[in-house]
Amino acid sequence: MLLDTLTKGFRKTVIAGNWKMNKTPSEAKALLEEIIPLVKDASCEVVACVPYVDLATALEVTQGTNIKIGAENCHWAESGAFTGEISAGMLKEIGVEYVVIGHSERRQYFGETDETVNKRVKAALAAGLKPIVCVGELLWERECDITTEVISRQLKLDLWGVTAEEMKNVVIAYEPVWAIGTGKTATAEQAEEVCEFIRMCLKAKYGLEIASGVTIQYGGSMNDANAAELLMKSNVDGGLIGGASLVAEKFAAIVDAAKPAEY
């Protein structure tokens, strides 16, 4: 798509680590201290999404650096009787900027549905956070050739009621579930095909201008060896990195691979 090739340079490239349930606060401090000098000249947005208990430490350690901090989830209510939950407002107040919403592990293990994803996305936006909304098909769904139906349905439901203006603060992460933590990366062509489809869905709903501006990440076994090829694709504007984000040199190499292409 010629237009996307041309507009890619204007979109924000976002390389985000999703640490999942890894690193205690002292380990988080050590890892971030390793990462900071390695990514200081990054040409893209660098984000570390860390466990709740690491947030305060992460925010302190990264103060004055180019690393933004994200959480891995938030609740949809502003406050109330939701034992064990954290609101978007709580995250915003301490300085968190991004929040991962609807990760497949939350859908798979914690009963997350498109309805709750949608409520969390809206709460995050209302609080002034930037949600990284995760979509992606199961292996079985890909084998049954319904990937586009699955993605289209997730986008419709997850973004229900989200306005065009709000979309300027939304990042979409395409994470094929079969590629997460398996070492099986989608090929660059497979990633591009679905990321392009996502942009088409966004265009149908929000129009060309908004759709062209949305950052669409790929996630699923992205690493220092395959990042450059994936990030070269017209509609792949970044990465959501699991395992490789826990190793400073690997994460930094991915950030490096996100240097803008010259057209």
Ligand code: 13P
């Ligand atoms: P891996 O990079 O470990 O496959 O994890 C991807 C992911 O789930 C990021 O959110």
